[in-house]
Amino acid sequence: MSSAPVTDSLGRLIDALQCLPGVGRKTAQRISYHLLERNRDGAGRLAESLREAIERIDNCQCCRGFSETPVCRLCDDPSRDDSLLCVVESPVDIQIIEEIGYRGRYFVLMGRLSPLDGIGPEELGIELLSARVAGGTIQEVILATNPTVEGEATANFIHELLKKRQVRATRLAQGIPIGGELEYLDGNTLACAFNSRRVL
Amino acid sequence: MSSAPVTDSLGRLIDALQCLPGVGRKTAQRISYHLLERNRDGAGRLAESLREAIERIDNCQCCRGFSETPVCRLCDDPSRDDSLLCVVESPVDIQIIEEIGYRGRYFVLMGRLSPLDGIGPEELGIELLSARVAGGTIQEVILATNPTVEGEATANFIHELLKKRQVRATRLAQGIPIGGELEYLDGNTLACAFNSRRVL
Structure with missing residues (x-):
């Protein structure tokens, strides 16, 4: 049994938070109460920067990465x-x-x-x-x-x-990650590391 | 070594997302790229509902819970x-x-x-x-x-x-949660459940 949120705009916030990757109804509820109870300033800044980011950020005409200008900072760097x-x-x-x-x-x-x-x-x-x-x-x-x-x-x-x-x-080279342990490595990666072994 | 985000407003979004509980720099980065690449509509709705919620929701004068009106829906229900x-x-x-x-x-x-x-x-x-x-x-x-x-x-x-x-x-009564198993219960809860045992 689930009851409607206490206020309509709280309900809309809980719905909207579910656009975040990995956030379901329960987590969205927890986040929205947390923000309203303890971090309204942070929530305001978040609203502002979401709005700003989706308005300003587009794809670079040169590399197709994110950019606020027609050509991004990296493509423009001589x-x-x-x-x-x-x-x-x-x-x-x-x-x-x-x-x-x-x-x-x-x-x-x-x-x-x-x-x-x-x-x-x-x-x-x-x-x-x-x-x-x-x-x-x-x-x-x-x-x-x-x-x-x-x-x-x-x-x-x-x-x-x-x-x-x-x-x-x-x-890019494939093999065992630095600091990895053979024991926890998947077979495909291990086989690849064997095949690409180098002479010392 | 960490490099600055490609655009300023992306950097501000990554900072702002860290107001969410349990979200650090890495997760904030992942969320912001996800929203910008795949769900700009959702991000827009989220910005809108955050703004709306922090503007409209205040504490009920009667129960101190969340409300959009001076007295909340629950306190007002005859x-x-x-x-x-x-x-x-x-x-x-x-x-x-x-x-x-x-x-x-x-x-x-x-x-x-x-x-x-x-x-x-x-x-x-x-x-x-x-x-x-x-x-x-x-x-x-x-x-x-x-x-x-x-x-x-x-x-x-x-x-x-x-x-x-x-x-x-x-x-509220304390004891073993419904569906819980003794094996996985902490000692304090188990002791409490023993002390509060009821006659059948």
């Missing part, structure tokens, strides 16, 4: 290495790769090939990517799509396209 | 039992108790006695509670504060106050 292009599935991947100190350029597919979901080369902006590679300054395309079935298929598809051009395609 | 008053720590408790079909009145302390945090009888609205009990229609006060050290202390404090008046004070 100090970055134009010979390297890193192809990723999602804008969040840029954030992660930036943290390891990569200084080349990016291209965001905004997804991966998935014919069943109607996601083909057109949705991934492959034409824009081809045009960028055709420009001639790029010497290496790092295919940093996720090591999933769709991610691999997407990387292979782009690799095929690049074969026609004078450009090197690379893929 | 069909409820005026002889029962349930005292809870937080407005969320009302929601939970409503779900089990309780039809009496409520009083929300908005906290529990905690001298170290500067929360005394004044902060809990004890004067308002006393005035309500003095009204004479209430026959039983159900002290439904949480079974924690502070919750018990708060219940005891209110119980002492009520002794002067012709009103029964009750406390």
Whole structure:
């Protein structure tokens, strides 16, 4: 048995909070009471920054990542290495790769090939990517799509396209994560690590 | 090493999302990219309902629970039992108790006695509670504060106050949860269940 929330706008807040990944009805209820009881200022700032972010952030015309200007900060930075292009599935991947100190350029597919979901080369902006590679300054395309079935298929598809051009395609190494233990590793990763073992 | 988010408003959104309970930097980053990539409509609705909730929801003048009107829906309902008053720590408790079909009145302390945090009888609205009990229609006060050290202390404090008046004070029963297993029960609860065992 479930009773209606005490006020209508509380009910609407509980509904709206369920847009957050992994947040169901119970968690949304807990969050909304928490905010109303203990952090109204924080809730106000959150409302403001959500509004601001969805209004201002669009996709960069060059790399398709997130940007508040037609061309993003990273594409616009003259100090970055134009010979390297890193192809990723999602804008969040840029954030992660930036943290390891990569200084080349990016291209965001905004997804991966998935014919069943109607996601083909057109949705991934492959034409824009081809045009960028055709420009001639790029010497290496790092295919940093996720090591999933769709991610691999997407990387292979782009690799095929690049074969026609004078450009090197690379893929991130796979194996045992640093600090990982063999005991807890899945068989596929372990097999891959065995096959790609290096001579010391 | 952490790099700045790609855009300023994305950075502000990541900061603001950390007002949610249990959400740290990493989760906030994941949530903000998820919303911007896949659910901008949901994010817009969330911003709107946060704004609406913090603007409209205040505390009921009668029970101190959440309300959009000076007196809340529950206090204003003439069909409820005026002889029962349930005292809870937080407005969320009302929601939970409503779900089990309780039809009496409520009083929300908005906290529990905690001298170290500067929360005394004044902060809990004890004067308002006393005035309500003095009204004479209430026959039983159900002290439904949480079974924690502070919750018990708060219940005891209110119980002492009520002794002067012709009103029964009750406390929720404690014991083994329905469907619980002895094996996984903590010692305190089990001891309490033993001490409060009933004759069949």
